[in-house]
Structures are given as C-alpha cells and as structure tokens.
Amino acid sequence: MASVAALRALRKRISPSFTSRIIASTSNSRSISTLVLAEHQGGAIKPQSVSAVKAAKSLSNDNPISLLLAGSGSALHEAAANAASCDPSVSEVLVADSDEFSHPLAEPWAKLIHLVQQKGGYSHVITASGSFGKNILPRAAALLDVSPITDVIEISDPHLFVRPIYAGNALCTVRYTGAGPCLLTVRSTSFPVPPILADSKSNEAPITQVDLSTFGEDSVGKSRYVKHTSQDTERPDLGNARVVVSGGRALKSAENFKMIEKLAEKLGAAVGATRAAVDAGYVPNDLQVGQTGKIVAPELYMAFGVSGAIQHLAGMRDSKVIVAVNKDAEAPIFQVADYGLVGDIFEVIPELLEKLPENK
Numbered sequence: 001m002a003s004v005a006a007l008r009a010l011r012k013r014i015s016p017s018f019t020s021r022i023i024a025s026t027s028n029s030r031s032i033s034t035l036v037l038a039e040h041q042g043g044a045i046k047p048q049s050v051s052a053v054k055a056a057k058s059l060s061n062d063n064p065i066s067l068l069l070a071g072s073g074s075a076l077h078e079a080a081a082n083a084a085s086c087d088p089s090v091s092e093v094l095v096a097d098s099d100e101f102s103h104p105l106a107e108p109w110a111k112l113i114h115l116v117q118q119k120g121g122y123s124h125v126i127t128a129s130g131s132f133g134k135n136i137l138p139r140a141a142a143l144l145d146v147s148p149i150t151d152v153i154e155i156s157d158p159h160l161f162v163r164p165i166y167a168g169n170a171l172c173t174v175r176y177t178g179a180g181p182c183l184l185t186v187r188s189t190s191f192p193v194p195p196i197l198a199d200s201k202s203n204e205a206p207i208t209q210v211d212l213s214t215f216g217e218d219s220v221g222k223s224r225y226v227k228h229t230s231q232d233t234e235r236p237d238l239g240n241a242r243v244v245v246s247g248g249r250a251l252k253s254a255e256n257f258k259m260i261e262k263l264a265e266k267l268g269a270a271v272g273a274t275r276a277a278v279d280a281g282y283v284p285n286d287l288q289v290g291q292t293g294k295i296v297a298p299e300l301y302m303a304f305g306v307s308g309a310i311q312h313l314a315g316m317r318d319s320k321v322i323v324a325v326n327k328d329a330e331a332p333i334f335q336v337a338d339y340g341l342v343g344d345i346f347e348v349i350p351e352l353l354e355k356l357p358e359n360k
C-alpha cells in the first residue's frame with residue numbers, strides 16, 4: 001500500500017511537468033492593499049475568513065488589510081468587534097449594515113465589493129474558497145471587469161499564484177496580468193490558522209461604517225431569498241474539523257449511515273460523504289467531500305466503504321492521516337491511506353462503536 005507521503009512525493013514530481021505558466025510583463029512594484037471579504041456567524045468571524053487574512057498577509061510585508069463584513073443587526077457588530085482583533089495585521093474593519101445583506105444573495109454582495117473596491121482602490125480582493133465566496137467573487141469580478149483566480153493554494157508573489165487543476169492532479173502557476181484589482185478565492189486548508197482565542201484583544205483595528213448612500217435599491221437583481229435550511233447539529237463544521245469520518249455508497253441506506261454519525265459523535269468528528277452516498281440520498285449534499293463538494297484537510301480522515309475515486313481524493317488527499325476501511329484490497333483509497341484495513345464496514349464500525357469510549 002502506497003503511503004500518503006509517497007503519493008504526495010509523486011504529485012510533486014508530476015506537477016512541474018504539468019505546470020502551466022501564463023507569463024506576461026507585469027511589474028510587481030504596484031502598491032499592495034487588500035480587501036478581505038469575511039464571513040461571520042453567531043457574532044464571530046468564521047475561521048475560513050481568518051485563513052483568507054493569512055493569505056492576504058503572504059502577498060507582501062507592507063500590505064494594509066481591510067476586512068469587510070456585511071449583514072444587519074447586533075450579530076454583525078459583535079462579529080466586527082471580533083474581527084477587529086482576529087489578527088494584528090488587520091488595519092481596519094469595514095462594516096456594511098443593511099437589510100440588503102441579511103442573506104448571502106450574490107448580487108448585492110458583489111455590488112458591495114465593487115463599491116468598496118472603487119472607493120478604497122484595493123489592489124487585491126480575497127475571500128475564502130467556499131460556496132459563499134465562489135458565489136459572490138466572480139460576480140464582483142464581472143462588475144470590476146477583471147478575471148478572478150479561484151482556489152489559490154499558494155501565493156508566490158503579489159501576482160503569482162498556484163492553484164490545483166485536473167481535480168488536484170496538477171498544479172497550475174498563474175501570473176495575474178490584469179490592469180485592475182486582482183480577485184482571489186483561497187483554499188483555507190492551504191492557509192491554516194490556529195483557533196481564535198475568545199479573549200484575544202491584542203491590536204484592535206478601527207471599525208468603520210461603509211457609506212451605503214450611493215448603493216441604490218435595485219441591487220437584489222434576479223434572485224430572491226426563499227429560506228435557509230441547515231442540519232441542526234452540534235457536530236464540528238466539516239470544513240474546519242480536526243477529525244472527519246466519511247462514508248460511501250457501501251453504507252447502502254440512510255439508516256445504515258447513522259453508524260457513521262454515531263462514530264463521528266464518539267470521536268467529536270464531522271461527518272463527510274462521497275457523492276455516491278449523497279446522490280443515493282443517505283445524507284444531504286453539504287456533507288459531500290471532493291472536487292464538487294468540500295475540500296478538507298483534517299488531522300484525521302476516516303473513510304468507510306469509500307472507493308477513492310479521483311474526484312473524492314481531490315477533497316481530502318491533504319488530510320494529515322488517512323484511515324480507510326474497504327472490503328476490496330485493490331480499492332484506490334488504499335493508495336493514499338496511511339492506515340488501511342481490508343474488511344467489512346458492517347463488522348468494523350459496530351466493533352469500533354463498542355470499543356471506543358464515549359465522547360472521545
């Protein structure tokens with residue numbers, strides 16, 4: 001069984017020959033200033049937005065970073081206070097308080113980025129590469145008439161970025177040659193940050209209200225907020241969990257998938273799934289890991305009855321330790337697994353549930 005280290009070494013060997021370079025004569029001497037579009041929930045900035053700040057820091061040593069938060073009500077202002085001390089390199093927090101931003105509809109948010117970028121003249125606009133950022137940033141890029149660069153995993157210089165292509169099998173180095181601001185979505189797994197300490201009060205950045213007097217009322221466009229449904233769960237967020245327990249088609253039913261959920265509960269882990277499991281209706285699609293799902297890189301990724309299709313690996317191959325259980329010794333998941341067990345999940349999972357202590 002190939003170890004994950006061997007696979008990563010292989011990827012490193014393969015990547016340079018696949019690396020495509022789009023080079024043009026652009027000077028890097030333009031002054032750098034960055035606007036980070038932040039997500040917030042429950043009065044706090046989300047960890048993936050702190051990762052976006054970390055990415056912004058790697059653009060240049062001399063880079064004023066403005067964090068933009070939008071929403072309405074007291075939770076927004078709590079989040080702004082939290083954001084002001086999330087990282088000493090944040091120089092200001094901009095707050096856009098309006099009912100227009102009560103829900104993450106892409107049109108008004110894209111328009112907000114356009115407005116704030118035009119006022120502040122930022123050279124870069126960064127947000128985390130999740131469904132929120134990927135929905136909004138390309139529209140903001142269209143309004144600004146620039147081309148966004150998505151899924152950045154490495155920043156070599158202010159205009160040179162690395163991003164995965166072909167489901168993570170090759171890395172593409174992109175030089176940004178546009179005249180306007182450079183808009184990036186960054187993978188938070190590539191810019192990890194320690195958890196924010198609740199009492200961290202060091203270096204509080206000033207908080208400024210965004211002037212929305214010129215914002216207009218026609219910003220909602222063609223989409224309309226209908227409702228928000230989410231799993232009512234105490235489990236950690238899949239994108240940021242330390243441990244992820246994933247199940248595949250082999251679980252056979254939503255009822256059986258509860259074994260995965262029980263195991264996750266015992267381990268204090270998030271639940272993940274393959275697209276096959278999602279398509280079969282065992283779990284909702286926000287649990288899908290992979291190329292068209294979430295990208296995760298936890299300390300421990302446990303895959304039960306997952307074949308290891310390339311599109312699934314694209315979402316979890318950077319996990320620190322990968323454990324796989326599959327009854328087929330030839331399953332591709334074993335090529336990336338650090339620990340593999342050839343066995344039947346309907347025997348292995350109940351045994352694990354029995355032997356693991358509660359609430360580990």
Ligand SMILES: Cc1cc2nc3c(=O)[nH]c(=O)nc-3n(C[C@H](O)[C@H](O)[C@H](O)COP(=O)(O)OP(=O)(O)OC[C@H]3O[C@@H](n4cnc5c(N)ncnc54)[C@H](O)[C@@H]3O)c2cc1C
Pocket residue numbers: 247248249250273274275276277288289290291292293294304305306307308309310311312315325326327328331343344345346
């Ligand atoms: C454009 C595109 C995007 C895609 N994006 C994603 C994505 O984001 N995420 C994703 O996951 N997939 C994605 N897919 C689908 C992907 O190609 C695979 O079809 C999918 O990952 C397979 O899921 P699976 O491993 O659960 O199922 P299968 O491939 O059917 O594998 C099931 C595995 O379970 C094992 N097994 C069966 N019974 C048992 C048992 N009792 N005990 C132990 N092992 C058992 C089998 O040996 C097998 O290896 C995408 C495909 C396309 C074309």
